[in-house]
Amino acid sequence: MSNRNSDWDDDMELTSRKSDNKDLVRFFGRLISNWYWFVLCGLLGLLCSFIYLRYTIPTYKVTAKILVSDDKKGGGMLSASALGDLSGLMGAKNSVDNEVEVLRTADLMREMVIAEEEYVVYFKSGTVHSIPTTSIPFKVNLLSDVDSISLTKSYTLKAMPNSVMEVSDRDTTFQVKLGAPFVIDGVGVLKLERSALVSNNKSDEYGFSIMPIRKATDGLIKALTVEVTNKLVSTIDLTLDHSLPRRGEQLLAVFIQKYMGRNLHDKNVIADSTLAFINTRLSKITEELAGVEDRISGYKQSTKLADITEQSKILLQESAGYNKSLAEVEAQLAMLDALSSYLQSSANPRVVPSSVLPQDVAFNALVTKYNELVLHRERLLLANTEDNPLVQNVTSQIAGLRQDMINNVGSTRRNLDLTRQKNVQMSGALTSQIQQVPTIERGYIDLARLQQIKQAQYIFLQEKWEETAISRTANVSNAKVIDSPKAGDKPVSPKRKVVYFIGLLLGLIVPLCFIYVRDLFNLRVRGKDDLDRLSHLPVLGMVAHSDENKYVVVSKTSRSPIAEQFRALRTNLEFVLHGGKTILFTSSMSGEGKSYVALNLAVSLALLDKKVLLMELDLRKPSITSKLGLPAGKGFSHYIIREDMRIEEIVMPSGVHENVSLIQAGVIPPNPAELLIAPRAEQLMKELAQRYDYILMDAPPVGMVTDAQLLARYADTCLYLVRQDFTYKEQLRIPSDLQMKNKISNVQLIINDVKVNRGYYGGYGYGYGYGYGYGDYGQENNKGRFSILTKLRRKKS
Structure with missing residues (x-):
């Protein structure tokens, strides 16, 4: 028993693995069949990347490195200075982490912005966008306070005769004279002056943007990176991202100068404060010491003391x-x-x-x-x-x-x-x-002790004053530039290879996602794989899509691929009937090709020199008679209702082949279900089985009415039509449930209207397991008629 279970598990695992591989192959086949979409979208992604790179302003990385004194690491510059004893009290201890925070402050960046007037940005007007530049023949000077800028304004400049400039934006246009002040609301008082940098191309248009100090400061703070890359040394790396490399180097250099100047200023403030404190104490101690010495001299004179x-x-x-x-x-x-x-x-x-x-x-x-x-x-x-x-x-x-x-x-x-x-x-x-x-001597000792204390204080302060005065003149910043600002040769953003790669990747992902989502939300049957996955019923064969305008495509001389499909279907049918002769055609809903398949299969069987009867038993909506172009006459409903009518009166030639006969539906009755199970109907089927080799019953859709279930009692097999891109996947449960509940036995599926796409469905070919394809094999030699392959090829081209 354990061996059987093990074999069963192995079979299930092998089947699951094959199914997974099949799904994977089918998915890749689907991708290959849509290769042109991938090529098109990939090229489109590369084009978008090219446009993005063409009109995106590149950003360069400007780097610098400074060395700061760190008392924690033994590099304090005050360790050997005269202020070493007082630096702990005066807050002069240094550390790399403290200096990093100082470099990140907005106040320091604000000083640099004001010094370099970075709140005014110049640009050259282009067709698509404006390009930042520093080579502009005009310069904007702010005459009012920098804090008066409350709005961001952008203007274009155009030179006019007589040193007049036309200043314009989207809303306004006005003229100003070079060197004359003018006022802009929300900005303040400005003045335009001619710059030494003159453009070579006189047709170039320039402009400027002016923004609040805080906005400019915040933008540069975001572009500045301050970090300590090595914790073992006291170096700080500074990185500034800027669209103009030379301008970025200048800004970073000025920023470092401002930092070092502020650091030196702080040291000088500490030294000046120390000198002031020492001077105050010296003056007071001098007065106290002079007073004590006067008291000692007077005391000795009054008491006549010796030594x-x-x-x-x-x-x-x-x-x-x-x-x-x-x-x-x-x-x-x-x-x-x-x-x-x-x-x-x-x-x-x-x-x-x-x-x-x-x-x-x-x-x-x-x-x-x-x-x-x-x-x-x-x-x-x-x-x-x-x-x-x-x-x-x-x-x-x-x-x-x-x-x-x-x-x-x-x-x-x-x-x-x-x-x-x-x-x-x-x-x-x-x-x-x-x-x-x-x-009296004891009093003198007290005075002498006080004199010694005051004298020691005076000497100490005098020494510290000299040391502080000397160090004040030798003060230097605790930072040193060891790597001056340098801009990279290549922009760091956007990266061309990365942008092209992302563009190509997105271009390939879009059709991939589209195909996946389309399949995910597809509710209709797309091919044999859907039948294998959603139904356990066997597939008898497939019928390809036909561009011919006639309903009967099978003839004695026909060697077209679709005719070969019906021949393969006929061959497979012989193994299913097991000697039977009655075949029932039904489907889930109308329009899935039951009559079309029944007609051509009847002709294919007749080519075997068999007597074939085609019964139009869709008593609610018959279609075979109209498709064959035959006049309406007596049919099945007449025979069932009139007991005196003979079979010969309702059997008529089909006109498609001499061995194919037809029984029309007759007049549309009000009770078709009752007629199909009438005793006279059962007698009719028995008599017809004795006269014909094959009987094909075209029944209504089983998904809509129960007529097909009633006719199943007369049938040896049921051919259930599934139309590609027409039948819903959910409807595949109908034939499975009918066979599982023994309402219809020996159900065989036929896939109709298959659009040939070898990449998408893996090239199943025609027939069931024999693979007739589009080659020179089996094609007709009629000069006046194109084969399906020729039409498909021309249609694709």
Whole structure:
């Protein structure tokens, strides 16, 4: 069971893949069939691109690079200057990001616009559009304030005799004299002057546009790009898009100059502010210092003071020396007391710490010898007892040395006591002398301290004033131009190759989209592919479109492609009938060619020397009789109503072939459906089946009435007509539903009125699977008649 499912899945996947490939091939075939539209639209797209490039003003890219000092990256120009200590307080720190924002400000761009008068744009008038230019023989000067421009105005200039200029726009025309001021509403006071740039062609017409400062500034800001392309260095790239490369270079250069000038001005303002601050402080500190010095001089004169300061320093130094000596003596006494206690403990001989009294050489020698004996005694005890004479000898020596050291420590301590008493006495005497310093001297010390503070402030400010004054004269901008403005040789917009490519692409996309949308919204059957996709019923054959004016195109001598189609249809029909002989013709609606196909198929069957009967059973709207040019006579309705009528009375020759007979519809009855299923009708069909080899029933459209469903009981097969570009796709559900519900069995589809277009439908040819095409094969040799191929070729040419 799993293998069957796997095979089924593989079959479904293969079918889906084939269907997808077929749709893709069909789509490309459709594109190929409309190749001339792609060529035409592609050429049209290229033409539009050429026109666009011809009349589009090119834009050039002007680039420049500047280097700025960045304190964060160690490139600050103030780092080694005199203002280095004050720059943090005065806001002079730099960074690349800050400078980028400064370069993007509208105020800086406004300065450049005003300096270069970029609010006035000159142009040369052309046939289609105006071209910006800088070579104009006239110059416009704005005499009023630049902020007085509130409207954008554009005027053309024409030279007149006597230095008179004609100024005109769409609404007004007036004349002004060169050098004479004139007023334009919304602009201000202007004056025209002759420029040194004189055009070589006197017939050229020029003009100018004047716009508000803000509009000109905004336009240049949008055209300016300021960016840091490398974060590791402190360089800034500036790019200006302009239609005139030389003018763009000039504008960008002036813009950079304005930026550097503003930067230098900011530095000078900081330096000037610093100098003013220092001068103010210097004057105040000078006054305060002079006042303190006057107070000191008066104080000394009033108190008759000598240079007590030096004396006081000496007393303080001596007192500090005695105090230090006293502290050292106290420390040594404490150490001697600890050492004496250590030596008096004679329980076990122990090593005495050395360097306790580094200044006493004799004591240090006793300590060294004592420690050696103690260590020697300990080594002897490792192999002997304390009763050993050697051990006892060493022990007695140790006891003697200990007593000597105790005596030495006692003697040294007595000497230190005497030294301490002396130091205490001297320190007390000095303290008494210090306490005897007059209170007046203390006042003098306070004044001297204040004098030192004021003097230090005065010296610091004087040094900073000198440094700032020197740096003020050496101030430079923190930016440097390392790549001057240069315009590219080729315009950046529009790009010719890109425009041509887009034009060609759009030219190819338009017919592609048109074909896709046309197919997407197409509701009618376009060919066999639609039948394969929308219906599961088999296609018996296809009938091509015929330009002939007659209804019967099949004859004994006919070898036209359409005649071969009916022969192929006849061949396929033999495999469908399986020995049957009754064929029903129907369709979804009227006008799909049932009668036409039935007539020609009847003749094609008759050429096999078969007896063929064509029954006109469209009792509501019969058409075969009129198409054959036969008079109306007795027919099917008469036979069903009149029981005494015989079959021979309604059967008549068709006139198209001796083996083809016709039964007309007869009079149009009020109840055609009831007549078609009458018992006499069933008897008629049985008798006709015995007399004829083939019976072709032309029934009404099954999509409109039920007559075809009623006639299906007599038919061995049903040929369902589908007309190209006429039958709706939705109507293909009708035959499928009829067969699925067993209302009509053995339904075969026939595609009628197929317009031959090999590229569009992949070249199915004629017939069903045999592919008769338009070649020399099968064409008639009649000189007076053109084949369908010849007509189609001439029609295309």
